Amino acid sequence: MNHPELLSNSLSHEQLDTQVILQHVVNAWKQLQTQQPLVQCITNIVAANYAANILLAAGASPAMVDNPFEAESFTTISGALSINVGTPHTEQMQAMRISAQTAQRTDTPWVLDPVGYGAVLPWRTEMVNELLTYKPTVIRGNASEISTLAGDQNVESKGVDSTLKSADVYEHAKVLLEHCECVAISGESDYIISKEYNAVIQVNGGSHLQPKVTATGCALGALTAAYCAVTTPTIACIAAHVHFAIAGKLAFQKAQTVGSFNVAFLDHVHGLTDETIEQYGDVQVLT
Numbered sequence: 001m002n003h004p005e006l007l008s009n010s011l012s013h014e015q016l017d018t019q020v021i022l023q024h025v026v027n028a029w030k031q032l033q034t035q036q037p038l039v040q041c042i043t044n045i046v047a048a049n050y051a052a053n054i055l056l057a058a059g060a061s062p063a064m065v066d067n068p069f070e071a072e073s074f075t076t077i078s079g080a081l082s083i084n085v086g087t088p089h090t091e092q093m094q095a096m097r098i099s100a101q102t103a104q105r106t107d108t109p110w111v112l113d114p115v116g117y118g119a120v121l122p123w124r125t126e127m128v129n130e131l132l133t134y135k136p137t138v139i140r141g142n143a144s145e146i147s148t149l150a151g152d153q154n155v156e157s158k159g160v161d162s163t164l165k166s167a168d169v170y171e172h173a174k175v176l177l178e179h180c181e182c183v184a185i186s187g188e189s190d191y192i193i194s195k196e197y198n199a200v201i202q203v204n205g206g207s208h209l210q211p212k213v214t215a216t217g218c219a220l221g222a223l224t225a226a227y228c229a230v231t232t233p234t235i236a237c238i239a240a241h242v243h244f245a246i247a248g249k250l251a252f253q254k255a256q257t258v259g260s261f262n263v264a265f266l267d268h269v270h271g272l273t274d275e276t277i278e279q280y281g282d283v284q285v286l287t
Helices: 004-009 018-035 048-058 071-077 090-106 122-132 143-149 170-178 216-228 233-254 258-270 274-280
Strands: 038-042 061-063 080-084 110-113 138-142 182-186 190-194 199-204 282-285
Touching: 018 216, 018 233, 018 274, 018 282, 038 048, 038 071, 038 090, 038 216, 048 061, 048 216, 048 258, 071 090, 080 090, 080 216, 090 110, 090 122, 110 122, 110 216, 138 143, 138 216, 138 233, 143 170, 143 182, 170 182, 170 190, 182 216, 182 233, 190 233, 199 233, 216 233, 233 258, 233 274, 233 282
Parallel strands: 038 061, 038 080, 080 110, 110 138, 138 182
Antiparallel strands: 182 190, 190 199, 199 282
């Protein structure tokens, strides 16, 4: 849960430039190491192990509590909640509803990852529509998911993979700010749409191999939730995406094949420092 003493991490409109943003990312990363927040992850079977390992490597404490019998009590003790609808089943859907309701009631920050949202998968799509009413702190997804969630009915489906570029979606996606504080769109570059600052922040870096590793996007949602537990939503979104972008960039310098890259990526998620953030962090304020 966000703490009042951390609100100093917020930026003023006058401070919204790249160097100040990166300094706030450094501060958020340090808070993550210090607090090691407990993050409840209701995620998919493909992503659970990988997301847990990413959170541990980054400095957070994951718990994959996704049943309806324990969901409410566990959400109340968690620093943040991550909900990912990638491979839903009936009991997990019930847990999502209970935990989202609880997070809204207890003011616990939570992240919604609407994997596969669209007409092809109506059951999960209806659940995502309901979850939006519980006001997620952040909505995070790939370009196709975010565009469809924002009302574009002309997106061609390719399962859970994106068929759009993130750069082509962020203007349209601003309508989703009526449901949340930030929208994060991952892709070749990532785009963070902030309600608080009425701004779009572009995060560059990473590697083309990241989409070749199963569940990197899902794990990014979980990491965003972890950062939401220690700082404000905009800084949390930027910090999580910068964290991944730097790890991907440095991992590719070491390994250019998928298996080796995966190991190097996890190492660099763990090995992030304030110096690497300052050296390799690449953000741009667009509006």
